[in-house]
Amino acid sequence: MTRMLRPAFVRAPSAVAALAYAAAAFAAASPAVAASIDQRSAADPAGRIEVANTAGSVTVTGWPRNEVEVTGELGEGSERLEFTTQGKLTRIRVVLPKRSYGVDETRLVVKVPSGSGLSVNTISADIAVEGVRGGQRLQSVSGNVRTATAAQDVEIKSVSGDVEVTGSGARSLVTLTTVSGDATLANVAGEVNANTVSGNLAITMTDVARSRVRSTSGDLGLRGRLAADARLDLESISGDIRLDIAGPVGAEFEVSTFNGDIRNCFGPKPVRTDEYAPGSELRFQEGSGSAQVRIKTLNGDISVCNK
Amino acid sequence: MTIRPDDDRALEAALARLPRSVDPPRDLWPGIAARVEDRPGRSGLRWPWAAAAAVVLVVASSAITASLVRRAGTPVAAGPVAEAPVPGTASTAFGPGHTLDPAYDAARRNLVDELSRRIDRMPPSARQRLEANLGELRRASSEINGLLAERPGDPLLEELLLATYQDELAVLANASQITAAADLRAVADETEKRIPL
Secondary structure, rough: OOOOOOOOOOOOOOOOHHHHHHHHHHHHHHHOOOOOEEEEEEOOOOOOOEEEEEOEEEEEEEOOOOEEEEEEEOOOOOOOEEEEEEOEEEEEEEEEOOOOOOOOEEEEEEEEEEEEEEEEEEEOEEEEEEOOOOEEEEEEEEOOOEOOOOOOOEEEEEEEOEEEEOOOOEEEEEEEEOOOEEEEEEEEEEEEEEOOOOOOEEEEEEEEEEEEEOOOOOOOEEEEEEEEEEEEEEEEEOOOEEEEOOOOOEEEEEEEEEEOEEEEEOOOOEEOOOOOOOOOEOOOEEOOOOOOEEEEEEOOEEEEEEO | OOOOOOOOOOHHHHHHHHOOOOOOOOHHHEEEEEEOOOOHHOOOOOOOOHHHHHHHHHHHHHHHHHHHHHOOOOOOOOOOOOOOOOOOOOOOOOOOOOOOOOOHEEEEHHHHHHHHHOOOOOHHHHHHHHHHHHHHHHHHHHHHHHHHHOOOOOHHHHHHHHHHHHHHHHHHHHHHHHHHHHHHOHHHHHHHHOOOO
């Protein structure tokens, strides 16, 4: 942090004083050394871990010990690191002073019991999670979020940060909300509820159960195998939507757009919904028809294929 | 494990005053599907509550965006700021012929106040993106409203418009909640604000 401390002799007219002031100012502007963090505490193997950091980074890794370890650097200007364990809850927070201008970034490296549930909140700090088997709730205003998930539920919220989720292939619920951040979900299964305004979403699911994916202007791409009773809704105002279905398909399709084009690899052609309007829709059944797929756009193009 | 939303009492209080009859779009599927099937003979929809709620959301987001524009140069970690003034009039609709129910005015004011205070704590770049995306949502709702004026009762347009208004509320609520959750100047002593996992 840069803190310009105004020396008492600042008004002295002499060249010596000016030089002395310049030296003092240079010293004050030099990067301060961040305080090292190295703390640990016993923790419940299936407890909850809450981490909060405003700027910098948060890296959380699951490990086989019943212990939480926090290392890293506390940014200059931060008030303190709060590290408490009470029952099943462990809390790690970088506390800032009430009037905090230009506080340096804090880097947190946290190791937690792998069965822990995890909650991370940041403003601009990036979040990276690996090896945590419990549920995760990760939120950042502008930091990027990257996590590897297990079978538990995951909720991620971001305003402008990008999101990257790598699933285990086991069914779970992934809830994702971004405003402008792009998101990539790979190897997830079960239920995905994803919503973005202008971010682009690319989702690869090994098994689609019930999922709803929406955007305003961002493009949506989903590739995956439909479960027999799948319910899949994809919706966008002006973004394009691409659905690539893997494996055998048994589903009813309802595809409609007000002003976009529909491309269907399964054969049936879209029809105009109105003689005097540009809209078109496509309804057809493939295989058993037990799953349901609905895709809707206002202006975006739609592509449905079996790949 | 079940993840529940934050216990954000002030925001929830505002949200609680919104109508219970505005259901998630998933619950609208049966009715919409029926109308699609019955397209040639359909009559105009009557969604007074949904329309009123939609208007509230648009007005709220307009006020937030207005405050964003006025405060573009505010430092990231500035101290508490004055609440953004709330516009006194609203002019938006859910298709032709629907107007805002006055009962939503109080809820709108609370929502705007809450969000206005928190948005100032966001990084400027994120704030600008939020502003741009709220504008995107408003353009989308405006475009759909224009189309609905030409094609009243169109089920696809109505569904997309309702979803857009819901998205707008979600964006505003999420931006506020995320920012509050990571603001460690204010929450340092609030030991009860926990995220249940």
